[in-house]
Amino acid sequence: MMDNENKDKRIPLLIADHLIYEYEGGADRVRALDDVSFKIEKGEFIGLIGHTGSGKSTLAEHLNALLTPKSGTIYFNGESIFEKKYDRKRYRGHVGLVFQYPEHQLFADTVFEDVCYGPLNNGVSRKQAELTAYETIKKVGLSDECFYQSPFDLSGGQKRRAAIAGVLAMKPELLVLDEPTAGLDPAGREELLHMISGLKDEKSMSIVLISHSMEDVARYADRIMVMDKGKKVFDAEPIEVFSHAKELEEMGLAVPAVTSVMLKLKEKGFDVNTGILNVKDAADEIMRVLGDKA
Amino acid sequence: MDIVEINSLTFDYIRRDEEGNVEGITTAVDDLTLSVKPGEFIAVLGHNGSGKSTMARHINAMLMPTEGNVLVKGMNTRNSEKHLDIRKCAGMVFQNPDNQIVGQLVEEDVAFGPENLGVPADEIRARVDESLKAVGMYAYRKNDPVKLSGGQKQRVSIAGVTAMHPDCIIFDEPTAMLDPAGRKDVIETAKKLNREGITIILITHYMEEVTGADRVIVMNKGKAVMEGTPKEIFSRVPELKALRLTVPQVTELAWELKQRGLDIPAGILTEAELIAAIRGNARNDG
Amino acid sequence: MIRDITLGKYYNADSPVHRLDPRTKLIITFAYLISLFIYKSPAVYICAFIFLLSATLVSKVPFKYILKGLKPVWFILIFTSLMNLFFTGGEPVFSWWRINISREGIERTGLMLSRFMLMIFGSNLMTLTTTPTRLTSALESLMKPLKVIHFPVHEIAMMMSIALRFIPILVDETNKIMKAQLSRGADFESGNIFRKVKSLVPVLVPLFISAFRRAGDLAMAMEARCYHGGEGRTQMNPLRYARRDGAAFAVFIFYIITIVFWGSLIPRITG
Numbered sequence: 001m002m003d004n005e006n007k008d009k010r011i012p013l014l015i016a017d018h019l020i021y022e023y024e025g026g027a028d029r030v031r032a033l034d035d036v037s038f039k040i041e042k043g044e045f046i047g048l049i050g051h052t053g054s055g056k057s058t059l060a061e062h063l064n065a066l067l068t069p070k071s072g073t074i075y076f077n078g079e080s081i082f083e084k085k086y087d088r089k090r091y092r093g094h095v096g097l098v099f100q101y102p103e104h105q106l107f108a109d110t111v112f113e114d115v116c117y118g119p120l121n122n123g124v125s126r127k128q129a130e131l132t133a134y135e136t137i138k139k140v141g142l143s144d145e146c147f148y149q150s151p152f153d154l155s156g157g158q159k160r161r162a163a164i165a166g167v168l169a170m171k172p173e174l175l176v177l178d179e180p181t182a183g184l185d186p187a188g189r190e191e192l193l194h195m196i197s198g199l200k201d202e203k204s205m206s207i208v209l210i211s212h213s214m215e216d217v218a219r220y221a222d223r224i225m226v227m228d229k230g231k232k233v234f235d236a237e238p239i240e241v242f243s244h245a246k247e248l249e250e251m252g253l254a255v256p257a258v259t260s261v262m263l264k265l266k267e268k269g270f271d272v273n274t275g276i277l278n279v280k281d282a283a284d285e286i287m288r289v290l291g292d293k294a
Numbered sequence: 295m296d297i298v299e300i301n302s303l304t305f306d307y308i309r310r311d312e313e314g315n316v317e318g319i320t321t322a323v324d325d326l327t328l329s330v331k332p333g334e335f336i337a338v339l340g341h342n343g344s345g346k347s348t349m350a351r352h353i354n355a356m357l358m359p360t361e362g363n364v365l366v367k368g369m370n371t372r373n374s375e376k377h378l379d380i381r382k383c384a385g386m387v388f389q390n391p392d393n394q395i396v397g398q399l400v401e402e403d404v405a406f407g408p409e410n411l412g413v414p415a416d417e418i419r420a421r422v423d424e425s426l427k428a429v430g431m432y433a434y435r436k437n438d439p440v441k442l443s444g445g446q447k448q449r450v451s452i453a454g455v456t457a458m459h460p461d462c463i464i465f466d467e468p469t470a471m472l473d474p475a476g477r478k479d480v481i482e483t484a485k486k487l488n489r490e491g492i493t494i495i496l497i498t499h500y501m502e503e504v505t506g507a508d509r510v511i512v513m514n515k516g517k518a519v520m521e522g523t524p525k526e527i528f529s530r531v532p533e534l535k536a537l538r539l540t541v542p543q544v545t546e547l548a549w550e551l552k553q554r555g556l557d558i559p560a561g562i563l564t565e566a567e568l569i570a571a572i573r574g575n576a577r578n579d580g
Numbered sequence: 581m582i583r584d585i586t587l588g589k590y591y592n593a594d595s596p597v598h599r600l601d602p603r604t605k606l607i608i609t610f611a612y613l614i615s616l617f618i619y620k621s622p623a624v625y626i627c628a629f630i631f632l633l634s635a636t637l638v639s640k641v642p643f644k645y646i647l648k649g650l651k652p653v654w655f656i657l658i659f660t661s662l663m664n665l666f667f668t669g670g671e672p673v674f675s676w677w678r679i680n681i682s683r684e685g686i687e688r689t690g691l692m693l694s695r696f697m698l699m700i701f702g703s704n705l706m707t708l709t710t711t712p713t714r715l716t717s718a719l720e721s722l723m724k725p726l727k728v729i730h731f732p733v734h735e736i737a738m739m740m741s742i743a744l745r746f747i748p749i750l751v752d753e754t755n756k757i758m759k760a761q762l763s764r765g766a767d768f769e770s771g772n773i774f775r776k777v778k779s780l781v782p783v784l785v786p787l788f789i790s791a792f793r794r795a796g797d798l799a800m801a802m803e804a805r806c807y808h809g810g811e812g813r814t815q816m817n818p819l820r821y822a823r824r825d826g827a828a829f830a831v832f833i834f835y836i837i838t839i840v841f842w843g844s845l846i847p848r849i850t851g
Contacts, residue, residue: 061759092763092764092765093765096763097760099759102760104756105760105764106786107781107783107785108782108785117765117782121764121767122765167763170765
């Protein structure tokens with residue numbers, strides 16, 4: 001396709017170039033990011049996985065220019081964001097970061113006012129900010145009654161949506177979410193992830209989803225990056241990444257449960273395709289193999 | 295005698311406006327009856343707002359029933375003179391790892407419960423050491439809790455409860471804020487304590503965590519809508535999905551294969567069971 | 581952004597001073613501070629210095645930790661010294677332009693500085709060798725007599741120890757909220773004072789809400805663990821005076837006798 005040809009020549013939305021970050025941890029220095037490089041294209045949905053302390057959250061804060069690397073840099077649309085004269089305040093509007101438990105940053109009297117905070121900080125006119133806020137609150141699936149409610153009167157799941165709306169209202173081109181489903185119940189998790197993946201499709205926003213759930217990442221991401229001890233160890237399509245079940249296990253991670261079942265079946269001598277990430281495909285594949293045998 | 299007896303418990307949350315007028319009443323628990331035998335491991339499932347935590351807080355005498363009664367070891371929670379005895383007998387571990395640690399050192403925190411009960415100093419020391427060893431946190435006894443991981447903090451909280459020598463521990467979504475490793479640690483610890491004879495009531499919304507329970511209760515809108523062994527509960531996939539609870543992938547795959555005509559037993563919980571069942575089918579076919 | 585706030589600046593070591601009963605240390609420090617106010621004499625301050633120096637050597641706390649105590653007050657110290665130096669009248673020793681420095685001024689400044697430093701170093705040594713928990717139990721134990729007049733001794737001690745436990749958590753939380761608002765385009769640095777204060781509202785509101793939520797959670801958790809005030813409560817590590825406390829008091833009494841002797845013998849220098 002035409003589009004694909006052009007894609008190669010275009011600069012990626014964001015390039016992380018040999019990022020190294022260290023911090024003081026008791027007596028010695030801890031390397032939280034160890035030579036991490038990658039690219040993010042427009043409209044990509046990336047899953048970022050790794051166990052606690054692997055450097056995922058540190059990386060997220062670099063993407064938002066909240067931490068400065070010891071060496072290396074990040075290029076956004078071709079410009080290095082850690083240059084002295086680069087406008088990082090403005091940049092934070094282009095790359096939104098949703099922290100863990102983002103509802104803890106809600107502060108205003110009404111949900112509407114809270115969502116306006118970001119755009120107003122970015123120098124958008126009051127009218128424009130309100131318009132954006134209105135759209136965004138709708139987008140995250142909050143009902144009209146929520147608009148003028150205090151954010152503190154909302155339910156847990158609604159609060160989280162309101163907080164995410166606060167970041168989305170800045171119209172970021174890249175949205176980084178640090179475990180956005182932590183603490184939600186299963187239905188809340190699913191609805192939220194569905195909403196997030198909708199953003200990618202509608203607005204061609206790039207998304208980085210940090211998660212502990214392999215199932216979620218397998219389901220939504222186009223590409224998965226795996227972090228371990230500050231290093232990026234894998235960066236590929238989900239099927240490819242989850243074919244490294246042994247290595248992932250050594251890092252304290254797992255493959256999605258269905259993938260694990262397929263791998264075990266293969267071990268037992270079944271001729272199954274192990275590159276399977278969801279229940280329906282797994283059922284199809286098992287039926288096929290059993291059918292062949294019959 | 296049952297250790298916990300809940301007889302037609304109803305609890306209404308009354309919301310009031312600024313002047314104190316009643317704005318609305320939400321029935322969080324609706325005519326619930328449940329009894330727990332000593333040594334049982336009970337899991338209570340349900341999505342947020344299903345009333346599971348409200349129910350749990352009644353067992354610890356933190357909330358008083360609007361209607362009905364809650365008896366712990368025969369003591370009615372309505373009798374405020376018995377509250378200390380009830381709380382000593384039925385301890386509770388909460389959701390947020392940071393907000394339930396009182397002490398500035400791990401061992402000081404574990405000592406907090408026994409200190410409140412007026413246990414003599416030497417015995418507190420013995421109980422603290424024994425409890426910390428039981429949850430595998432003895433090596434951290436002199437540490438500052440702030441620097442521990444979420445799973446470690448929860449284990450300290452569990453030790454804090456076991457040091458009171460309870461008969462029963464209620465876990466109120468203890469893993470909701472933890473990473474997978476921490477979740478596993480906490481659930482393993484709960485199972486271990488159960489093997490040692492402590493009754494466990496585990497409130498959670500993670501289906502994976504209930505597979506080891508003796509009995510699972512599913513709550514919705516304040517009522518117990520399903521009850522049975524994990525196998526029984528997990529064989530009712532469509533019902534669970536209707537209650538907006540996600541079924542573990544392995545169980546869902548087993549169910550899906552069964553729908554497609556394979557001979558798979560109902561309520562498969564583990565990978566090993568599923569693989570054995572699939573192999574069984576392969577042999578029959580071949 | 582707020583970093584590395586350490587309130588309990590305990591220096592971990594095993595020394596006779598560390599092992600003293602916290603009540604002993606509290607009483608001695610208190611009496612020592614009073615002793616510095618009774619006499620304004622170089623001889624007494626030299627005695628106090630020797631006493632403090634020996635205590636520090638025994639405590640194994642490096643001197644630089646003790647000196648760190650000056651950090652928050654150095655500006656006030658220099659300012660008051662200069663005021664004393666320039667504005668004390670008397671026999672001039674040095675004068676240039678309109679500045680006159682008198683003998684009395686030098687003496688007064690010297691005495692004031694010595695007293696201040698001895699005070700700061702002394703109280704510093706106590707906090708460096710005593711954990712906040714032990715200090716709180718010492719306060720609780722020493723204030724016990726006040727219970728007679730219904731003073732809430734136990735409650736205050738419990739509040740102090742909970743505050744100490746939650747300060748690092750809240751500092752951490754403040755950092756997180758500031759970062760979250762920064763990423764929503766907040767600006768905490770530019771503008772005049774009013775703008776700066778206003779820009780902190782989105783940090784302070786969530787912080788207060790979180791503090792209240794935590795307080796509610798903690799109260800429930802404490803109640804669930806049978807907390808019902810100080811009545812009938814025991815302690816895992818009850819405070820017990822040991823022989824070394826007797827020795828410490830003996831040394832201290834010797835110090836008091838010495839300064840009373842010197843303070844009365846040498847004519848008091850009044851500034």
